[in-house]
Amino acid sequence: xxxxxxxxxxxxxxxxxxxxxxxxxxxxxxxxxxxxxxxxxxxxxxxxxxxxxxxxxxxxxxxxxxxxxxxxxxxxxxxxxxxxxxxxxxxxxxxxxxxxxxxxxxxxxxxxxxxxxxxxxxxxxxxx
Numbered sequence: 847x848x849x850x851x852x853x854x855x856x857x858x859x860x861x862x863x864x865x866x867x868x869x870x871x872x873x874x875x876x877x878x879x880x881x882x883x884x885x886x887x888x889x890x891x892x893x894x895x896x897x898x899x900x901x902x903x904x905x906x907x908x909x910x911x912x913x914x915x916x917x918x919x920x921x922x923x924x925x926x927x928x929x930x931x932x933x934x935x936x937x938x939x940x941x942x943x944x945x946x947x948x949x950x951x952x953x954x955x956x957x958x959x960x961x962x963x964x965x966x967x968x969x970x971x972x973x974x
Contacts, residue, residue: 869947871918879952879967890967897922901929908932918944934958 879890889900897910906929910922922940934940938958946953950969955962 869918869944871944871947871952873947873952873969874944878970880970881965881967889970906930 874892876894877892879892880887881890882888883901886902889904891898891900892912895912895914897912899908899910901907907927908924908929909926910924913921913923915921920942922942924934924936924938924940926936941957943955943957944952945955945964952967952969953964954967955964
């Protein structure tokens with residue numbers, strides 16, 4: 847009985863401590879990131895309330911407005927794109943929730959029309 851009680855107290859302590867750890871999503875503001883799509887690197891730039899993805903060595907782009915809900919949650923509203931076969935229309939609103947920030951990696955969930963998918967951004971050094 848003592849072992850079960852000690853184990854329960856230890857698990858509860860860990861649960862309480864981890865609930866107080868806050869993820870720092872400020873890394874998203876005014877920064878450069880990359881992610882992989884079809885084995886190609888995509889450059890992502892957050893600047894003020896703008897979000898731009900550059901595909902195919904900057905030949906194609908997706909430009910969006912960022913509407914911040916909180917430090918770790920925002921909407922992307924697509925404003926312009928020249929990416930061939932891009933599945934979303936201008937004005938599409940995608941909800942993004944940052945689930946974890948670990949080192950130079952930002953993990954997130956995107957939701958559109960009831961469908962949710964996970965992704966990961968890797969922070970890059972800003973060009974001078």
